[in-house]
Amino acid sequence: MSTRLRHTLAQLGWLNTALYLLARVLQSASGGRWALFRYLFVAQYVGDTPLTPMRGADIQLHAPTVRDPLPPGYPRPAHVVHGRYAQGAQTLTAWRNGRLAGFVWLILDAYQEDEVRARYRLASSRASWDFDVWVHPEERLGWVFRRLWESARVQLRRHGVRWTCSRISAFNAASLRAHAQIGVVRLGHAVFLRCGGWQWMFASLHPYIHLSRNPACFPQLMFDTSTLADIAAKEPPCPTFRKSARS
Known part of the structure; x- marks a missing residue:
């Protein structure tokens, strides 16, 4: 067994490694027409406690709108x-020295996935969906993510949100490690084969099983965080990690 394969197994486990290798074979053999994804769905408690210590004072946070041009x-x-x-959906962006350093996207209602054909719905008005957390590669050892997530926490709490849901790629070892550190609650999993x-x-x-033959046909997955209320008695530790470029 090669060193690279052993490393992947250690990070992802047997099932995810097997599916990851299968995904690469399918994509290569089909010229990109076939693709395989495995997602884990999780919920994170949105606490009242600010993330401390709050460093990175030179990082500016903004909430752009659809009218604002995209940064270069x-x-x-x-x-x-x-x-x-x-x-x-709304986005929060972090800037340092005039350069985009990171962003996160939030939505308080249903979210139409843009990587596969699927729609994620939330059963509770006290839940939200966060997706596509990105931090510039040169900023992933700094405080950008912490500042972004603190800004998101304040905004979500202002809307009465107690749990924020997200999906993680089971093939993204960095994202799996990051979520394991913050005490997220697993809500389910899915495999998509295009x-x-x-x-x-x-x-x-x-x-459970769905076949989509065209873009207008897609499964709808419901996530209910109302049963997680008792778990929130003790807030999970503040995240001290760097999320991956794409969750």
Whole structure:
């Protein structure tokens, strides 16, 4: 067994490593027409306690709108960003020395996934969805994420949010490590297999199995955080990690 494979196994485990290798084979053999994704769905408690110590005073936080132009080199396509705004999503951006240092996206209602065909719905008005946390590679050892998440925490608490849900790629070792450190609660998992214009979903959540033959057909997954209220008696530790570029 190669050193690289042993390293991947240690980070992802047998199941995720096998699916990751299968995903690479499918993508290569099909010229990109086939793709496989495995997601873990988690919830994180939105506490009242600020993240301390709060350093990085030279990091500026902004809440741009759809009317604001995208910064040069923004790492997401313009049509994807406009689609997020159209859903009602908001973004928080961090800047250092005039350069975009990171961002996070938040939405208080249902979220239409932009990597696969799926819609995530929230059963409680006290829940939100956070997605696409990105930190510039040169800033991932600093305080950008902490400042971003503190700003997000304040905004979510202002809207009465107690739990924020997100999906993690099971093939992203850095994101898996990061979430393991903050005491997230797992809500389920799903595998998406895209075969040209068709897409199969196999999930631990209703509807469990779904076949999509076109973009207008997609599964809807419901996440209910109301049963997690008792878990919030003790807030999880403040995150001291760096999230990956794409969760």
